[in-house]
Amino acid sequence: MKVSVWDTYIQREDGKVMHFDILVPSEVTDEEIIFGFGKKYLKTKPFTANHLKAKECRFCHIEQATEQIITSIENVGFHIIEMENCD
Template sequence: MKVHVFDTYVKAKDGHTMHFDVITDSQDNQKAIQYAKKWLTTIGEQEAKVTSEECHFCHSESVPDEIEIEIMTSGFYIQRMEGCPSQ
């Protein structure tokens, strides 16, 4: 499965920057922003600003089976990078 990666940087409530990738099977930036907001809500950061400035298309790639299954189930996968809470 070819997926699309949206590089995302948002400010947390305490002011630090969280860097994560939104990975989805759609190259739709608005959907990626919606997915980012949905995930941020699950970690208590629903007030974080997410626009096309914070979340933008980066590249397309193939992913391992477990990520593909998550995308097929949820529509997206979040790859936590820097400043994100651990899983």
């Protein structure tokens, strides 16, 4: 499965900048759907983050998905790779 990687930076309420990638099937191109996945992920966090908009979340590249990513996408529609300040 080919997936699109959306590079995302969000400022948290404590001033730290979260960096995570939203991975979706490559045929999913509607930004509102992708932003919705990011918002769903942010709701799982114990802190508040700024709103997710186009300037914080941008298409980066397409890559081949691993089995773990494929399973995640099959279960919830997307996969998140946490990079910085996501805890």
